[in-house]
Amino acid sequence: MEQGLQRLLATALKAISAACSEQELDQVRIKFLGRKGELTRILRAMKDIAPEERPQVGLIANKVREQIGAELTRRLQEIQQHQRSEQLKKEKLDITLPGAFVTLGHKHPLSIVIEDIVDIFFRMGFDVYEGPEVEYDYYNFEALNIPKHHPARDMQDSFYLTEEILLRTHTSPFQVRIMEQLAPKLPIRVVCPGRCYRRDPADATHSPMFYQIEVLVVDQNVSFANLKHTLLEFACEMFGPERKVRLRPGFFPFTEPSAEVDISCFVCEGSGCGLCKGTGWLEILGSGMVHPKVLAAGGYDPAEVSGFAAGMGPDRIAMLKYGIDDIRLFYENDLRFLHQF
Numbered sequence: 001m002e003q004g005l006q007r008l009l010a011t012a013l014k015a016i017s018a019a020c021s022e023q024e025l026d027q028v029r030i031k032f033l034g035r036k037g038e039l040t041r042i043l044r045a046m047k048d049i050a051p052e053e054r055p056q057v058g059l060i061a062n063k064v065r066e067q068i069g070a071e072l073t074r075r076l077q078e079i080q081q082h083q084r085s086e087q088l089k090k091e092k093l094d095i096t097l098p099g100a101f102v103t104l105g106h107k108h109p110l111s112i113v114i115e116d117i118v119d120i121f122f123r124m125g126f127d128v129y130e131g132p133e134v135e136y137d138y139y140n141f142e143a144l145n146i147p148k149h150h151p152a153r154d155m156q157d158s159f160y161l162t163e164e165i166l167l168r169t170h171t172s173p174f175q176v177r178i179m180e181q182l183a184p185k186l187p188i189r190v191v192c193p194g195r196c197y198r199r200d201p202a203d204a205t206h207s208p209m210f211y212q213i214e215v216l217v218v219d220q221n222v223s224f225a226n227l228k229h230t231l232l233e234f235a236c237e238m239f240g241p242e243r244k245v246r247l248r249p250g251f252f253p254f255t256e257p258s259a260e261v262d263i264s265c266f267v268c269e270g271s272g273c274g275l276c277k278g279t280g281w282l283e284i285l286g287s288g289m290v291h292p293k294v295l296a297a298g299g300y301d302p303a304e305v306s307g308f309a310a311g312m313g314p315d316r317i318a319m320l321k322y323g324i325d326d327i328r329l330f331y332e333n334d335l336r337f338l339h340q341f
């Protein structure tokens, strides 16, 4: 029996060193040490030997088991180490290869124009605020002197969430919000850019979501001349130093008097071209002197203070500036379009 064990040890060691993978090694372990393996088979014969010899034989059997076990562990480490170094050889990195370039995003044309506009007013001493896009009917219409029967208040024209709450249809509600917030402080000099919403079917010049920038000045003795000068400064900064502005009578419920503001065409310098449709002028914003009722709604006494306001659409300004003929291009996120700016 002793001999049998020694022979077993010898064949097991040979099989272990011949195993080349973890699976093969596992097969070897099962074959020799498994419950139905060779060692168990030999040990079953224990019952046939003399009882006084059994401890001696048992000792040898344990040693053989230990030796085989130790050898299995050693070989396993060897195999794993070999596998790892093979893998490392395969995965060799060439650190001299040029890196993969990450394409950086850049600003959306509308963001560029909005930032330019806001920046011009900022340099003229205006503060920049943002108002809520979900607005009360009160601020969007009522406080701006837009009466109940006004067509803009029609469900067909505005996105109402409840009877009293809607998506703002312009940035003008911010006029009253900021006056309420700052009253009775003077002066107020603010711009408010942001998104607005109207129930307009999308076409080349309409989008149900678009941008506006609101301008508001309130102080003692603010005059129409201040309005004109401020807007002229803005036009020259934005569209070039040679710009002229032209004010035409207009109507907005929240300003009195109101004016539509044109700038001299920056393509033809006023002589007439395709962009200005031969007129030499481009309409860029609405404006006017803040209506006394609006000042009062904001908490200011119209007998004491006055103000001017203006509202412009950066979508339209960006279209003019970049020669874009369809507003929908801004919102489709077609990279072929966006990459041009």
Ligand code: DAH
Residues within 6 Å of the ligand: 169, 170, 171, 172, 214, 215, 252, 255, 285, 286, 287, 288, 309, 310, 311, 312
């Ligand atoms: N809120 C107006 C609109 O959506 C634009 C506007 C006109 C704003 C005149 C003003 C203003 O502040 O004075 O058409």
